[in-house]
Amino acid sequence: MISVLFAILTALSNGAASVLQRRAALAVPDTQTMRLSLIGHLLRQKVWLAGIGLVIVAAVCQAVALATGPISVVQPIFVIELPATLLLAGFVMRVRVPRGVWYGVAAVTVGLALGMASAAPGGGSTSVHGAVWVPALIVTGIFEAALITGAMSTRGNPRAALLGLAAACGYSLTAALMKDAMGRLDDGGVTALMTSWQLYATAAAGVGALFLLQNALQAGTLVAVQPMLTLGDALISILYGVTLFGEELRTGWWLLPELVALFLIALGCIELARSPLASGHAAPPRRSTRVT
Template sequence: MISVLFAVLTALSNGSASVLQRRAALNVPDRDAMRVSLIGRLLRQKVWLAGIALVIVAAVCQAVALATGPIAVVQPIFVIELPATLLLAGFVMRVRVPRPVWFGAAAVTAGLALGMASAAPGGGSATVRGAAWVPALILTGLFEAALIAGARATRGNSRAALLGLAAACGYALTAALMKDAMARLSDGGGVALLESWQLYATAVAGVGALFLLQNALQAGSLVAVQPCLTLGDALISVLYGVTLFGEELRTGWWLLPELLALGLITAGCVELARSPLAAGNAAPPSRTRRVK
């Protein structure tokens, strides 16, 4: 299935980008938080630019995935981005992957499989009909404003978590707008795509979400940001899929395994975000010379 393949590629790119951007954000002073100067400082760092390059790759892959599959299928797959990236980082850096990372990866993978099998998302339309975007944008704006206001009133990991959730909401909105825009491409070609307001709204929402994520990573630890970012993006995307695109999920007693899946994914994300590999500061074990 093309949408699943490109969703996996998106997850790999996004996860790698988050780790690189976190490393760059550690070098930014607190006085630049929630200011445009934050981006100016990040632009001077090669590691951050590498992360942005991966964000662009992820955006292309995500557009293909959303154009070929339901948003409620594509977006939840992104929860694998952190475990996949950490395992790959351990291999590339030639660092022994700690056992908790394997447990976390297993928990996230099992949770995703259980959640997708239980919810069985599907159906729906490729476009948003009528004026359904109006209440969706208003409610999203109010939710984002409340999260940002709460973040500005606190500091440390609490601020990071709130901004991480705000970024997740922005990325979920970006995905919904992107899916609606890509439907115009398949219906009316490039001209119809360029004439759609959804295309330009996608760019605005994406830049806003990226700005919020940089501030979240600068405000606190990755363990505070990543679970809110990963789960928030997946859950809010599913909500957009159901309310805007008419996609369907199983309910009733199926909610029990779905909640269990959420618990597994949450526990796995927290465990993975604690790893030195996630912070990007893991180093290969030093070799000691044997004394004869």
């Protein structure tokens, strides 16, 4: 299935991009933090430019995935991005991958496979018809406002979790808008795509989601943010797929294995988020020195 292949490529590209950008950032002096000169340092590093290239590759792959498959299939696959990032980080930074990371990778992988097999998402249209976007955007706005208001009334990990869920909603909305924009290619080609409001709304929603995520990461620990971000993105994307694009999922007794799948993914994300590789505190093994 083309959409599954490109969804996996998106997750792997994003994971590799994160690792390369992290490696480039480690070479920048602390004195450059929050300064425009930081960009100058990064631009001179091939590894950082390679990371930016992979970000572009990931965006193209996601567009292809959403254009060729249901959003309820594509977005949940992105849960493998965190496991892929940590495994690649361990390889690139030459550190031993802790046993807990392997357990987390196994839990996320098994959970994703079980969830996709149980839900069997599919069907639906390639674009949103009529004024269906109007109530969807209103409900999304109310939901986002409630999450942000709740986050501002608390601190620490509760705030991080609420903002993480708000960011997940933003990324899900971005994916839904991107899929609808790509669907315009079937109607009127490139001209229809470039003149569609969905294309520019995609960029706006993406920037907003990124802003919320940075605030979530600043407010609390990754353990509080990552499960909300990962599961929230998957579940809200499925909701958009069903309500906007008419996609279908299995229900009834299939809900039991689907809930088990969600539990495994959440457990895996928490375990991965606790890893030193996720916090950036992992250090490569020390090399022995010789005095000559």
